Amino acid sequence: MPNVLAFAEARGGELRKVALEAVTAARQVADQVGGEVHAVLVGPAGVAAKAATLAQYGADVVLVAEHAGFANYAPETTAALVADRVKGGDYRAVIFSASQQGKDLAPRTAARLGCAIATDVTSFSVGGDAVIVTHPGYTGKVVQTLKLVGTPVVLSLRPGSVSPAAKAGAGRTEQVAADPSGARVQVTETILGDSKKLDLGEAPIIISGGRGLKAAEHFKLVEDLAAAFGNAAVGATRAVTDEGWRPHSDQIGQTGRLVSPELYVAVGISGAIQHLAGMRTSKCIVAINKDKEAPIFKVADYGIVGDVFEVVPALTAAVQQARQSSH
Numbered sequence: 001m002p003n004v005l006a007f008a009e010a011r012g013g014e015l016r017k018v019a020l021e022a023v024t025a026a027r028q029v030a031d032q033v034g035g036e037v038h039a040v041l042v043g044p045a046g047v048a049a050k051a052a053t054l055a056q057y058g059a060d061v062v063l064v065a066e067h068a069g070f071a072n073y074a075p076e077t078t079a080a081l082v083a084d085r086v087k088g089g090d091y092r093a094v095i096f097s098a099s100q101q102g103k104d105l106a107p108r109t110a111a112r113l114g115c116a117i118a119t120d121v122t123s124f125s126v127g128g129d130a131v132i133v134t135h136p137g138y139t140g141k142v143v144q145t146l147k148l149v150g151t152p153v154v155l156s157l158r159p160g161s162v163s164p165a166a167k168a169g170a171g172r173t174e175q176v177a178a179d180p181s182g183a184r185v186q187v188t189e190t191i192l193g194d195s196k197k198l199d200l201g202e203a204p205i206i207i208s209g210g211r212g213l214k215a216a217e218h219f220k221l222v223e224d225l226a227a228a229f230g231n232a233a234v235g236a237t238r239a240v241t242d243e244g245w246r247p248h249s250d251q252i253g254q255t256g257r258l259v260s261p262e263l264y265v266a267v268g269i270s271g272a273i274q275h276l277a278g279m280r281t282s283k284c285i286v287a288i289n290k291d292k293e294a295p296i297f298k299v300a301d302y303g304i305v306g307d308v309f310e311v312v313p314a315l316t317a318a319v320q321q322a323r324q325s326s327h
């Protein structure tokens with residue numbers, strides 16, 4: 001029976017939501033091909049404790065590689081570890097997240113395996129001897145359907161395109177020996193952003209601001225709306241990050257983060273193709289813009305034509321009220 005390998009991304013020994021998305025996706029493929037889900041978990045000593053969580057989402061086997069050198073991302077050793085496992089077993093597919101780390105790791109692994117790869121995948125199925133995936137192309141102007149032939153195939157999934165779904169797997173744990181200390185590429189330091197901020201790739205709701213906000217201090221409007229929801233992150237366009245109003249890490253789009261939250265609120269954003277490339281797969285898009293011809297309205301599920309300085313405070317008050325009355 002062919003199995004499916006999922007890369008369970010962890011940071012500093014903690015599982016990321018995209019790890020559960022990858023395992024959930026692997027479970028879906030494994031159920032189609034009748035195989036097991038094997039999850040690779042790499043981290044510093046103690047990361048093995050996270051194996052039980054992966055089992056809850058469908059992992060039958062959790063391959064744990066613990067080493068102090070995995071406290072930071074170790075690209076060469078991790079790609080070699082995954083590829084060697086795949087070469088030594090019967091695997092139909094290898095699934096990563098198209099997170100910042102997965103964008104680096106998935107191609108490295110596919111190159112080692114010499115197999116087909118599809119990146120930034122938004123849906124997938126197994127049809128006969130091929131794996132069929134969809135993937136936004138030409139900065140999101142089209143959605144391409146790709147047919148990947150050969151076995152195995154490597155996929156990286158756009159964060160948020162699969163919702164983590166609990167489904168118990170057998171959860172057997174295997175220790176795997178790996179030592180990143182001799183690798184040619186060594187990540188010597190990772191400087192974390194604001195750890196209290198919800199990560200854009202993990203947030204169910206994103207409130208994004210554009211140049212229509214006119215100045216850095218007006219992002220307070222966006223932050224207040226995000227705070228009213230309670231589980232929202234703040235994003236931005238490149239116009240905004242280029243101005244220095246927000247850090248580059250907040251940028252969404254072709255040259256920023258790729259996101260697919262449940263709800264995306266675009267505040268004073270025109271909807272340039274490069275911005276849409278990063279967010280048009282969001283489940284529900286709300287746009288607020290004073291120009292009714294703004295391209296963002298073409299992808300929006302709900303559009304509000306109006307001034308952000310009037311609409312956003314009113315929306316924030318309405319969300320606060322709705323949440324209070326639901327408690």
Ligand SMILES: Cc1cc2nc3c(=O)[nH]c(=O)nc-3n(C[C@H](O)[C@H](O)[C@H](O)COP(=O)(O)OP(=O)(O)OC[C@H]3O[C@@H](n4cnc5c(N)ncnc54)[C@H](O)[C@@H]3O)c2cc1C
Nearest residue numbers: 210211212237238239253254255256268270274275290308
């Ligand atoms: C190679 C390349 C890569 C790029 N990558 C990215 C990327 O990753 N992400 C990205 O975002 N962009 C990217 N860009 C830039 C992109 O082309 C746009 O310039 C950018 O997205 C525009 O940002 P914006 O919508 O904030 O600003 P603008 O296009 O200036 O739009 C501002 C909007 O605010 C509205 N507005 C103004 N005042 C108000 C008000 N008071 N109330 C309501 N609405 C108001 C206006 O009607 C307008 O629609 C890239 C460009 C290139 C060439």
